[in-house]
Amino acid sequence: MRYWLMKSEPDEFSITDLENRDQQTEGWDGVRNYQARNFMRDDMSVGDKALFYHSNTKVPGVVGIATVSREGYPDGTAFDPQDPHYDPKSDPDKPRWYRVDVTFERQLDRVIPLAEIKDRADELEGLPLVRKGNRLSVMPVDKAHYDFILGLEHAGQ
DNA sequence: GCCAACGTTGGC
DNA sequence: GCCAACGTTGGC
Structure with a gap:
């Protein structure tokens, strides 16, 4: 099993949003960076754990834990001209961008x-x-x- | 809101 | 293949 950290802007998609989703599961779409894509497409497996990180917010940091619940598959938002993450260079026959599904574990x-x-x-x-x-x-x-980062959760401040 | 760091694009 | 210009990320 591998471990990951995944960033999201809470205004876009927060750990609470994930908790409230159907099945507490959501596709991690919209990633448009090749290195991040490669991790999702090639290296993430069902059962892997991810630290859920809030970026671009008042106190950026780790806020929860999610589990990878589906391995890499094409990110359909790249094919949708209406989607803010639309990428005309991603062909459904040869997708450029991938996502995984993640499932809420806990805040x-x-x-x-x-x-x-x-x-x-x-x-x-x-x-x-x-x-x-x-x-x-x-x-x-x-x-x-x-383990070290999660150990800070209850460390005396 | 500012801006440093970084990735991508495109001219040559 | 280089690199300047540009857009984005994301902390502060």
């Missing part, structure tokens, strides 16, 4: 802020999130790092 008892994660950069060496200028929206997380 954390508190947000683990990016600032706090950065404070622990020594323990999180190699985590793309703490690298300067990182813009990757889907990234792999070592199991040790995954």
Whole structure:
């Protein structure tokens, strides 16, 4: 089993939105970055765990956990001219973009802020999130790092 | 709202 | 294949 971190802007799609979806499941569509796409298309498996991260918000950070519930398949939003993520260069016969489905597992008892994660950069060496200028929206997380971040949830503040 | 960092595009 | 211009991400 692998571990991931997936970013979403809560104004667009939050952990609570996922919790309230039918089957508490949603397709992770709209990703238009090749590196992130490759992870979803090639490396994610059903049962993998993902840290759900809120970006572009007052307190960016990890807010919950989701489980991968369907492996990579074509992102249909790329074929829909009405969709904000429409990409005319993605051909249904040869799709350019992929998504996975994720299912809600739980919300954390508190947000683990990016600032706090950065404070622990020594323990999180190699985590793309703490690298300067990182813009990757889907990234792999070592199991040790995954456990460490979740260990902060109830750490004395 | 600002702007640094980064990815993509397209001219040459 | 280089690289300047441009658009986007995302923290602050």
